Amino acid sequence: MELRRSRVIAAAILLGLLGAIVPIAAMAYISWTIAVEKQQDNLERVAEQTIMRAGRTFEDAKLALDSLAYPRLAPCSPQHIARMRVIAFNTPSVAEVGYIENGRLKCTSWGVEEGEVDKAPIDYVTPDGLEVTTHVQPAASMGNPVMALHYGGYSVLMDPARFVDILVEDDISLALANQDGLLISKLNSPDPALVETLSSGEPRKGMTSSSFYAVARDRGLIAIAMEPRANLAAKLREEQFLLLPVGAFIAIFIVGIVAWLSRKRLSPLGELSIAVRKREFIVHYQPIVELKTGTCIGAEALVRWQRPDGSLVRPDLFIPLAEESGLILPITDQVIEAIIAELGALLRMDRSLHVAVNLSAADVTSGRALDVLEDRLAGTEIESRQIWLEATERGFIDIDAARATLARARERGHAVAIDDFGTGYSSLQYLQGLPMDALKIDKSFIDTIGRNSATSSVTSHIIEMAKTLDLHIVAEGVETEEQADYLKARDVNFGQGWLFSKPLPAPDFIRYYRNAKASREDGRGNIRGVAA
Numbered sequence: 001m002e003l004r005r006s007r008v009i010a011a012a013i014l015l016g017l018l019g020a021i022v023p024i025a026a027m028a029y030i031s032w033t034i035a036v037e038k039q040q041d042n043l044e045r046v047a048e049q050t051i052m053r054a055g056r057t058f059e060d061a062k063l064a065l066d067s068l069a070y071p072r073l074a075p076c077s078p079q080h081i082a083r084m085r086v087i088a089f090n091t092p093s094v095a096e097v098g099y100i101e102n103g104r105l106k107c108t109s110w111g112v113e114e115g116e117v118d119k120a121p122i123d124y125v126t127p128d129g130l131e132v133t134t135h136v137q138p139a140a141s142m143g144n145p146v147m148a149l150h151y152g153g154y155s156v157l158m159d160p161a162r163f164v165d166i167l168v169e170d171d172i173s174l175a176l177a178n179q180d181g182l183l184i185s186k187l188n189s190p191d192p193a194l195v196e197t198l199s200s201g202e203p204r205k206g207m208t209s210s211s212f213y214a215v216a217r218d219r220g221l222i223a224i225a226m227e228p229r230a231n232l233a234a235k236l237r238e239e240q241f242l243l244l245p246v247g248a249f250i251a252i253f254i255v256g257i258v259a260w261l262s263r264k265r266l267s268p269l270g271e272l273s274i275a276v277r278k279r280e281f282i283v284h285y286q287p288i289v290e291l292k293t294g295t296c297i298g299a300e301a302l303v304r305w306q307r308p309d310g311s312l313v314r315p316d317l318f319i320p321l322a323e324e325s326g327l328i329l330p331i332t333d334q335v336i337e338a339i340i341a342e343l344g345a346l347l348r349m350d351r352s353l354h355v356a357v358n359l360s361a362a363d364v365t366s367g368r369a370l371d372v373l374e375d376r377l378a379g380t381e382i383e384s385r386q387i388w389l390e391a392t393e394r395g396f397i398d399i400d401a402a403r404a405t406l407a408r409a410r411e412r413g414h415a416v417a418i419d420d421f422g423t424g425y426s427s428l429q430y431l432q433g434l435p436m437d438a439l440k441i442d443k444s445f446i447d448t449i450g451r452n453s454a455t456s457s458v459t460s461h462i463i464e465m466a467k468t469l470d471l472h473i474v475a476e477g478v479e480t481e482e483q484a485d486y487l488k489a490r491d492v493n494f495g496q497g498w499l500f501s502k503p504l505p506a507p508d509f510i511r512y513y514r515n516a517k518a519s520r521e522d523g524r525g526n527i528r529g530v531a532a
């Protein structure tokens with residue numbers, strides 16, 4: 001039983017640890033995935049915004065270039081130059097407009113071009129026909145390198161920053177490329193290697209060992225937003241702040257449940273119900289003898305709880321708890337089953353032998369044990385009169401139900417004995433009304449025999465009372481010859497006690513029974529071995 005306890009405790013500790021770790025680990029993992037998802041969603045939004053912004057900037061440039069074609073004005077005339085200036089001014093993304101003839105820049109929105117300036121070499125052409133030069137050093141405004149878009153004899157110079165002109169946090173970097181991976185514009189110096197792999201690949205979002213990224217594609221453009229993974233820390237803390245307490249709460253809850261269950265499991269009631277489930281109850285049989293002849297006429301079945309380590313628990317230690325909890329009912333069943341399995345053969349062989357079963361108050365009130373008996377006895381050829389039923393006055397709480405059960409028991413052929421007779425408060429009249437066959441005088445009265453004349457007079461009175469009822473009488477707890485003689489002298493027919501035998505395991509009882517029978521037959525001059 002210690003083994004079982006320590007196994008339960010070990011299992012409880014293991015479950016408790018798991019119950020504490022798993023929810024917290026799960027919440028840590030969930031906070032991480034939520035933080036990552038939020039981070040990536042944000043990057044995705046930035047990439048979408050970037051691609052929209054870039055697309056709109058291209059559209060603006062295309063509109064500007066389209067509107068330069070009409071009305072036709074004399075090339076590089078003051079009106080022509082004024083018109084170019086108006087368009088450059090009205091299109092925020094366009095810094096300068098140039099007019100090109102035969103591959104040479106003739107004039108710009110600033111005025112007539114004096115030097116020999118070639119049209120910038122074209123890097124690629126957009127799906128709607130715009131020729132793009134990604135890197136141009138403007139002739140007129142000597143600023144940063146710019147981008148040039150060419151269409152229908154005109155070029156517009158644009159600040160590439162215009163394409164990625166959206167509001168982002170400092171640690172988010174952006175790259176805008178065409179579908180061949182040619183970098184058009186960037187913000188906050190994105191990692192060039194990552195830009196290269198992403199612009200050729202398919203993924204929409206993801207992470208590398210150092211960065212999160214998101215990619216958006218539209219009309220031949222690719223926008224890539226990325227940010228260092230270190231940025232996750234702040235978001236992660238935010239999520240953990242919310243979720244870790246939830247995990248801790250669940251952990252506490254689970255640990256509490258485990259503690260509660262294991263305490264319940266380790267409680268006497270928990271152990272008893274496991275013992276019932278594991279059928280740990282065995283039966284010992286105490287011989288009942290005819291006092292005059294010493295013949296063994298029966299046995300009382302006394303239950304014992306055999307713990308897994310082999311130790312036996314006395315019934316007084318668990319029967320009260322079993323009765324209180326209702327577990328006595330399955331225990332009674334197990335006793336009945338044990339009797340049939342262990343003594344069935346002996347009972348079939350010797351029809352004068354009986355076995356007495358102790359009924360609990362619940363068994364007496366419900367009468368359920370009778371149905372179990374009928375069911376288990378069916379087909380065994382054990383006669384129901386060979387099974388006696390012992391009921392104590394404690395079982396007569398509901399006297400009408402008890403009377404009905406006892407009457408039904410006798411109808412089925414069982415003999416009914418009132419156990420612990422003399423210890424209750426019931427009057428003789430009260431007992432007279434009950435259907436019964438035998439009385440068992442309680443050990444406490446037998447104990448007084450030969451000790452004290454004052455109390456032994458009570459004992460003789462009890463015996464007289466039992467005789468008045470005209471029933472079989474069994475004296476319990478007979479330990480001395482003196483007691484046996486006293487009982488014999490007062491015509492008590494049966495006795496049970498250590499003087500004859502202690503309660504025995506079935507094989508020992510069978511041996512006892514055969515030996516007693518054989519020696520008796522020997523004594524009468526019969527041949528030894530007939531009964532054995």
Ligand code: C2E
Pocket residue numbers: 286301302303314315316319328332335357358359360419420443476477478479496497498499503
């Ligand atoms: P009980 O029905 O009065 O059983 C007699 C008790 O007296 C047994 O104790 C028996 O071992 C003991 N006994 C018999 N002769 C002597 C003797 O000479 N000297 C002494 N000192 N004791 C003797 P046990 O086996 O410990 O059972 C105790 C009680 O537990 C029983 O008292 C009975 O009330 C209950 N019990 C036992 N088995 C069952 C069962 O299967 N079902 C139910 N409901 N109760 C049971």
Ligand code: CA
Pocket residue numbers: 300358390419
């Ligand atoms: Ca009894």
Ligand code: CA
Pocket residue numbers: 419420440442443476
């Ligand atoms: Ca008794």
